[in-house]
Amino acid sequence: MSVTKAQGFRAAGVTAGLKVSGKSDFALVVNDGPLHSAAAVFTSNRVAAAPVHWTRTAVGDGRLDAVVLNSGGANACTGVEGFQNTHTTADKVADVLGLSAGDVAVCSTGLIGEQLPMAKILHGVEMAAAALVADGGTAAATAIMTTDSVAKEASWTSQPGADGTSYTIGGMAKGAGMLAPGLATMLVVITTDAVVEAEGLDAALRDAVKVTFNRADSDGCMSTNDTVLLLASGAGAVFPDMDEFTAGLTQVCAQLARALIADAEGANHDIAITTVNADSERDAEIVSRSVARSNLFKCAIFGNDPNWGRVLSAVGTTDAIFDPNEINVSINGVQICRKGGIGDSRELVDLSAREVTVEIDLRAGDTSATIWTNDLTHAYVEENSAYSS
Amino acid sequence: MSVTKAQGFRAAGVTAGLKVSGKSDFALVVNDGPLHSAAAVFTSNRVAAAPVHWTRTAVGDGRLDAVVLNSGGANACTGVEGFQNTHTTADKVADVLGLSAGDVAVCSTGLIGEQLPMAKILHGVEMAAAALVADGGTAAATAIMTTDSVAKEASWTSQPGADGTSYTIGGMAKGAGMLAPGLATMLVVITTDAVVEAEGLDAALRDAVKVTFNRADSDGCMSTNDTVLLLASGAGAVFPDMDEFTAGLTQVCAQLARALIADAEGANHDIAITTVNADSERDAEIVSRSVARSNLFKCAIFGNDPNWGRVLSAVGTTDAIFDPNEINVSINGVQICRKGGIGDSRELVDLSAREVTVEIDLRAGDTSATIWTNDLTHAYVEENSAYSS
Known part of the structure; x- marks a missing residue:
């Protein structure tokens, strides 16, 4: 169930003193090989944090040997000094573990615009390196929590092949549904013991992220630090079928993405907004996302109010192909809007459960997409x- | 100060029984000429209400003789019956006042997806017609209030020309900063006694709306009913210089737009987000709007927290021309972000007043634009x- 479930990885989570609470706040994940291939996707925010710039370069050659992660500071908008601090952190990891700094990924999360306390960070590297163990995944997943209420882990194991061998994909994530302070930086580390070179990892990761993390949109705000890393150790010596590998990876990403939404700070409802019968996947996605980003809709769901007018008014702001007089909308299975007008009674909709499903039928094609979001609450x-975060 | 300040107009506001509160809820504005030219802009929402469809057609020939407005129901997503109800309302106004129904604009605001109580509406037309007076502007402005806490009016009078004559532009608006129930339909009626044909009105109105109402963005949600109407009576017999007319009209629109933001339901702060030194007006506008739509930024301002990281992370999601390492951000005059990094101390920023100014200096050109918004609050x-609204 964790970043160390796949063979060939060790991890640790320790307390470097970055969190006022005194909880663990510093994590390290190491790939012991024999393979060290890696791929990554990052925030598309043009104001990217120093560790994002660093790690984008580090993974550029398709190799990562270790990932070091801290909470307590995003190291974003921190200028030359901030980048130097990321560099120094990677140097320290390389020094302690006998690696090249260029093979060390760095991830940070916390308040933007403050310099990191480097003495604590460097001491954290020493402590974490000393604590590395083969079952350290949960300790690492716990150490990267900020306002998360639970550590987030997921894993998947392939069916045994003809020769009886299988491989595993496991991962951890932090971020409270993008609703948390510090823009809820989403940090994800996924590992596998399959033998996959960097190019294959990259293609699989992009496919998987597109339909999972990129469709979790809790409050429309994009972090400066979002990072998803995928590392392969090859320790299982299994050469996977890449379609199967991508499907397994997508399943792990989906579990982690759902865990982020389910743990969204202050949310009372998890909302799956599915657009069906769209002309294209792009249309289905933008229609679902426009509803997911409507504050009025999100407040209505908080109030257990099946206010379908707010769904239609959000759909109406998109350029998707549809006829306003043909749209059907169902909330929790009740078709309260039929052909763009009044459908079944609002009274029939029960919104008391945490999970809410909204289905928008565009009647314009045969493609669908789901965006996961939360309600907008007092919390x-x-x-x-x-407080500043 | 009102829709009847310009000569040639009468107005009324009466109680048709649409509001549970028993307050006035039905308004009528009549242009007595001699000119009856008109222009309008409407919501760009593709799910537009029946009265929007009706009025768009009615104003198509550049002539309007009367405007009838109701609260208590948006008449949106109401299908064929809803459109028929709008038509019937216009017919009734035409019948009572001796006009053509095709010259009667209809505006509605309230909950989406419910049919209007037509008996009350038709009785309201009779009452309002009987109550029409030359100084009825304030009564009309009061009758179109929903969750507005004050009636919103504005006017402007030109400097006397060489022959001593001048002309007036006056208007009324409803909508609580787009924060109100019913998606805060913004209804605006502006009148003038200048002699301007429909084509001139249309050009002036589009210019004015672009930099006023279109730059008030309280919560990013777009109503199905937004309507801005401009009617000219020609009763002042003044042929205005159109640049001057457009400037005066822009001033009236700006006053009304500011009044909408200032009265935003639940808001504690009015926030002016100005992007300066942008490469283009489009860049300046999208940068300001991206910040205006960040829930995290809006929550921070509610908490009197000058959280500039949330400004930069919103700016970073746009495709405007800028270098992340060159941006300066000031909040209430304190440059807390300099060259994309840490500037003056956050402690120096005083956010206790209702008005907040945010200045984003892109250092990429010489164009600027301001978006007005509000904070995101418990209220x-x-x-x-x-409640459903």
Whole structure:
């Protein structure tokens, strides 16, 4: 169930003193090989944090030997000094573990615009290196939590092949549904013991992220630090079928993405907005996302109000192909809007459960897509206004 | 100060019984000529309400004789019956006032997806017609209020020309900063006694709306009913210089737009986000709007927290021309972000006043634009979740 479930990885989570709470706040994941291939995707935010710039370069040659992660500071908008601090952190990891700094990924999360306490960070590297163990996945997943209420882990193992061998993909994630402070930096580390070179990892990761993490949209805000890393150790000596590998990876990413939404700070409802019968996947996605980003809709769901007018008004702002007089909308299975007008009674919709499903039928094609989001609550406002984060 | 300040107009506001509160809820504005030219802009939402469809057609020939407005129901997503109800309302106004129904604009605001109580509407037409007076502007402005806390009016009078004559532009608006229930339909009626044909009105109105109402963005949600109407009576017999007319009209629109933001339901702060030194007006506008639509930024301002990281992370999602390492950000005059990094101390920023100014200096050109928005508060969530609207 974790980043160390696949063979060939060790991990650790320790307390470097970055969190005022005194909880663990520093993690390290090491790939012991024999393979060290890696791929990554990063935030598309043009104001990217120093560790994102560093790690993008580090993974450029398709190799990573270790990943070091800290909470307590995003190291974003910190200028030359901030980049130097990331560099120094990678140097320290390389020094302690006998690696090249260029093969060390760095991930940070926390408040933007503050320099990291480097003495604590460097001491954290020493402690984490000393604590590395083959079953350290959960300790690492716990150490990267910020406002997360639970550590987030997932794994998948292939069916045994003709020769009886199988391979595993496991991962950890932090981020409270993008609803958390610090823009809820989403940090994800996924490992596998399959033998896959960097190019194959990259293609599989992009496919998987597109339909999982990129479709979790809790509050429309994009972090400066989002990072998803995929590392292969090859320790299982299995050469996977890449379609199967991608399907397994997508399953792990989907589990982690759902865990982020389910743990969204301040949310009372998890909402799956599915657009069906769209002309294209792009249409289905933008229609679902426009509803997911409507504050009025999200407040209505918080109020257990099946306010379908707010769904239609959000759909109406998109350029997707549809006829406003043909759209059907169902909330929790009740078709409250039929052909763009009044359908079944709002009274029939029960919104008392945490999970809410919204289905928008565009009647314009045969493609569908789901965006996961949360409701907009008092706790969200409280969480994001009560203190600087 | 009102829709009847210009000569040639009468107005009324009456109680048709649409509001549970028993307050006035039905308004009528009549252009007595001699000119009856008109122009309009509407919501760009593709799910537009029946009265929007009706009025777009009615104003198509550049002539309007009367505007009838109701609260208590948006008449949106109401199908054929909804459109028929709008038609019937216009017929009734035409019948009572001796006009052609095709010259009567209809505006509605309220909950989407419910049919209007037509008996009350038709009785309202009779009452309002009987109540028409030359100083009825304020009564009309009051009758179109929904969750607005004050009636919104504005006017402007030109400097006397060489012959001592001048002309007036006056208007009224409803909508609580787009934060109100019913998606805060923004209804605006502006009148003038200048002699301007429909084509001139249309050009001036589009210019004015672009930099006023279109730059007020309280919560990013777009109503199905937004309508801005401009009617000219020609009763002042002044042929204006069109640049001057457009400037005066822009001033009236700006006053009304500011009044909408200032009255935003649940808001604690009015925020002016100005992007300066942009490469183009389009860049300046999208950068300001991206910040105006960041829930995290809006929560921070509610918490009196000058969280500039949330400004930069929103700017970073745009494709405007800028170098992340060159951006400066000031909040209430304190440059807390300099060259994309840490600037003056956050402690120096005083956010206790209602008005907040954010200046984003892209250092990429010489164009600027301002978007007005509000903070995201507990009262916003309460207002939009506590009851169906």
